[in-house]
Structures are given as structure tokens and as C-alpha cells.
Amino acid sequence: MKRRKNIIKIAIDSPAAAGAGTLAKAISKHYNLLYVDTGKTYRVLAREKINNPKKFNLTFVKKKINKLRIKDLNKKNLLSNEVGTEASIIAKNKSIRNLVHEFQLKFAYSPPKRYSGSCLDGRDITYNIVPDADFKFFINANVRTRALRRYKELKKLKMKISFKEVLKSIKLRDKRDYTRKIAPLKKTKDSVLINTTNLSKRACFLKIKKIIDKKIKN
Ligand code: C5P
Numbered sequence: 001m002k003r004r005k006n007i008i009k010i011a012i013d014s015p016a017a018a019g020a021g022t023l024a025k026a027i028s029k030h031y032n033l034l035y036v037d038t039g040k041t042y043r044v045l046a047r048e049k050i051n052n053p054k055k056f057n058l059t060f061v062k063k064k065i066n067k068l069r070i071k072d073l074n075k076k077n078l079l080s081n082e083v084g085t086e087a088s089i090i091a092k093n094k095s096i097r098n099l100v101h102e103f104q105l106k107f108a109y110s111p112p113k114r115y116s117g118s119c120l121d122g123r124d125i126t127y128n129i130v131p132d133a134d135f136k137f138f139i140n141a142n143v144r145t146r147a148l149r150r151y152k153e154l155k156k157l158k159m160k161i162s163f164k165e166v167l168k169s170i171k172l173r174d175k176r177d178y179t180r181k182i183a184p185l186k187k188t189k190d191s192v193l194i195n196t197t198n199l200s201k202r203a204c205f206l207k208i209k210k211i212i213d214k215k216i217k218n
Pocket of ligand 1: 016017038040042084087088121122
């Protein structure tokens with residue numbers, strides 16, 4: 001893979017439903033960056049595993065990843081709680097992670113020419129996928145706030161689920177993501193912490209924009 005030179009690379013890590021996706025999208029739009037929601041790459045595979053449990057093996061995953069396009073990450077059928085939970089199980093598998101990484105690296109370092117760079121969010125982006133990112137952020141919020149946000153999103157999509165179930169599954173995913181041996185979620189020393197618990201989307205966006213502009217304009 002040929003890496004593009006002189007592009008802006010932004011890496012974001014966060015636990016589930018902390019608001020990273022919303023922020024990453026706004027930042028990507030503002031700076032003309034390709035946005036990659038890396039959680040969705042695991043969710044695509046989780047959806048396949050739920051739909052075809054018998055077919056699901058490494059060869060199948062490899063084929064799926066080879067065919068995967070950015071637009072495939074926008075499908076509505078990836079948003080359920082069930083898919084998120086299955087994604088966090090799949091994400092513990094090293095061989096699967098290696099295959100997924102190829103896809104993520106390609107877009108992080110070689111976004112299409114029309115973009116000025118890339119912005120990836122996930123769990124291991126700041127230290128594993130784009131360790132040389134120009135900007136690194138760790139987006140967080142307390143667990144009840146995160147669960148409430150996810151609950152509202154799922155309700156909007158008319159999914160049948162209670163707040164209690166969402167809270168339980170977010171806690172379970174946190175545990176899996178923070179404690180797994182391979183590529184655990186963590187805040188690196190060189191990432192800026194943004195706590196979104198009591199901040200509006202606009203306020204978070206402006207906080208990040210200020211940090212980026214300060215460096216870009218110097
Ligand atoms: O971000 P999202 O909730 O869609 O991610 C689903 C799951 O995928 C996470 O709980 C995590 O286990 C896994 N994931 C990961 N590494 C990433 C992004 C997501 O392990 N870079």
C-alpha cells in the first residue's frame with residue numbers, strides 16, 4: 001500500500017456511546033477528512049456471524065473484508081445492540097483483527113485524493129492503527145450518560161429494548177473492551193481527554209477544533 005504524504009490524520013479512541021462518532025463526523029466534515037467508524041468493520045462481521053453462523057470462519061472473513069467498501073459501513077442493520085455485543089466478542093480474535101486492520105490502514109494512510117486526510121475512531125486507533133496521528137483524542141462520558149444516549153438512538157430506530165438492557169450491555173462491552181489482552185481500549189499519554197458528559201455536541205466540537213486549529217495555523 002502506497003501511503004499518501006502530507007495528509008492530516010486524526011485518531012480517536014472511546015468506549016461505546018461516548019459521542020466519538022458524532023464528533024468524528026463533524027470534525028471530518030469541517031477539515032475534509034475521510035471518516036472511518038472502525039467499530040462498524042467489526043459490526044459488519046458480527047452481522048454476518050449472526051446471519052450465517054455455520055459459514056463464519058477465517059476464509060469467509062477474509063473474503064468479506066476484501067469486498068468491503070466504506071459505504072457498507074453505513075447500513076442500518078449494523079446498529080442493534082445484539083450486533084454491538086457480538087462485535088465485541090469477534091474483536092477479541094487476533095486473526096480477525098489482523099484482517100480488519102488491513103482495511104483500516106488502507107483508509108487511514110491512503111484516503112481517496114479528494115480528501116485532505118483521514119479521521120478514524122475506535123478502541124485501538126491511537127496506539128495500534130494510527131500511532132503517528134497528528135491529533136489523538138480519547139472521548140469519554142460516564143456510563144449512565146452513554147447508556148441513555150444509546151437507548152435514545154435505538155428507540156429512534158424503533159428497536160425494542162429497555163434502558164436497563166442497554167446499560168447492562170454497555171457495561172459488559174466496557175469490561176470486554178478495557179480488559180481484553182489484544183488491543184484493549186485505553187487512553188494513551190499523548191491523547192487529549194474530552195469528557196462529553198456535561199458538554200453539548202457543539203461545545204465538544206469547538207474544543208477539538210481549537211486544538212487542531214492551533215497546530216495547523218502555526
Ligand atoms: O464502536 P462500536 O460500538 O461500533 O464498536 C463495536 C465493538 O467493536 C466494540 O465494543 C469493540 O469491541 C470493537 N472494536 C474494536 N476496535 C475498534 C473498534 C471497535 O475492538 N477499533
